Structures are given as structure tokens and as C-alpha cells.
Amino acid sequence: MVPDLTRKLQRNFYTQPVLDVAKQLPGKIFVKRKGDSFYTGRIVEVEAYDGSYDEAAHTFNGKTKRNEVMFKEGGYLYVYFTYGVHYCCNVVTGKKNEGNAVLIRAIEPMSLLEDMSGNRFGTNNFSSKQLINLTNGPGKLCKALEIERKHNGYNLTGDDIFIVDDDYTDFGLVETTRIGINKSVELPWRFYIKDSKYVSKK
DNA sequence: ATCAAGATTACCT
């Protein structure tokens, strides 16, 4: 599958307030170039993080070397390493110095599935059970799409990692609390496609 | 210099 490059999301999409971006991302297609082809997958689950009053955000206590990308204007990729094992990828949103981002928690794989399987399981063949398990979590999708430290700060209006629209909007969007955090747990800032099999946790 | 915690996952019972 070749993504429609004419529908790549531009700067003015990402510079919107973080919750506006978070609610619009589900249904859009996340793309990472691999040589002459593309890993693609539909975004099915995200979480918003807002450094101004959200204690769970990495930017809540101000700028550090680790989180500086999150203080850029919207439209850059913030990648961090966690638990000594996994990478997680976020879309920076809003204005410069706001420190806001949306964590991409799960996608529905659409192309280069064999390569994703190779990255995840060490073999290009995968069972139907493994298909569901390919990219249904923030660490898993980074592994599947080869997103790592060097991608921190990537410009999402460039040619290597970006998001395209394809007018997929016919679904229910669930709004609920976030997963895997201990602070600001009450904020209903997790959004996912109701009937998707590829959501990390219902 | 030391240390605790972490926006997770895989594997165990």
C-alpha cells in the first residue's frame, strides 16, 4: 500500500491544542518509510499529555535534555526509552514551549506486515493471534516499525515518518482514563476506536 | 556517586 502523499498532515494540524489533535488522530494512517516502501497502520488508540497541569506528562517539571523535543511546536516526533526495554513514540502538539504531546498507543497494521512480524517475532510468518499482537501497544508498535532513539525529534512534515488522512471517520470514539500512569489518573485523555481489535486494552 | 522510578511487555502460575 502506498500512502496518499498529497494528504499528509501539515504543520497547522499539529499546532492545534493537544486534546483537539488527540481526538482527531484515531482513524488516520501512521506511515514510516522503509527504503522504497512504507510501513503503514491505522491509528486506533492514543493518549494526550499536557505539561501545563498534567502531572503524568514528562514535561510537568520543566525542560530537561530528555524531554526538550516535547517543547517544540507541533509536528515533531518525541521518542523516549522506558523500562530499559521499550521505545514509545509521541506526536508533539501545540505551540512552541507548551510541552504537549500525544502518545501513539496502538495501530492496526496495514502494509509491510511481514517486516513488522520479522522485527517483533524474528520471523516473517505470523499467526492470526500474532497479527493482533503486532502493534497493539506503544512499545510493540515502535519495535514493529523500527522506531528508536535516533527518530527522536523527526519532523513529521518530512518524508520518513508522517501521518496521512484518508477520511476514515465511521467509527465510535471511546474517551476514557489513561493506562500505566500513577499521577493525574483521573484525566479522561485516552481515546480509542470502539470496535477495533487492535486496541491495547479495553 | 548513588538511587529510585518508569506513558511496557512477556512469560509464569
Next chain:
DNA sequence: GGTAATCTTGATA
């Protein structure tokens, strides 16, 4: 349901 894995970062001294 419980927990080990594994290492970077940021805070404190």
C-alpha cells in the same frame, strides 16, 4: 493475576 527484565534519566548528596 503477578513479576522479572533492563537501563536511562533526573533528583538528591
